[in-house]
Amino acid sequence: MSKRxxxxxxxxxxxxxxxxxxxxxxxxxxxxxxxxxxIMAKYKASYDVSDSGQLEHIQPWSI
Structure with missing residues (x-):
């Protein structure tokens, strides 16, 4: 898919x-x-919107 x-x-x-x-x-x-x-998930994060284009590692949720 490309642009819908x-x-x-x-x-x-x-x-x-x-x-x-x-x-x-x-x-x-x-x-x-x-x-x-x-922001929409009310996640505690800085709101710097610079486009660094790097991946972040996702941590599994603790139950």
């Missing part, structure tokens, strides 16, 4: 866009939404 559309593309093109070591796309547009999700 299902598109077909050659595997060679897909290979350029994929981080195979981590099994994720190289461009992760949804990381820009993380600050907004934390």
């Amino acid at each position: 559309n299902v598109i077909f593309q050659p595997v060679a093109e897909l290979k350029k866009q994929t981080d195979f070591e981590h099994r994720i796309p190289k461009e992760q547009w949804w990381l820009k939404l993380r600050p907004l999700m934390k």
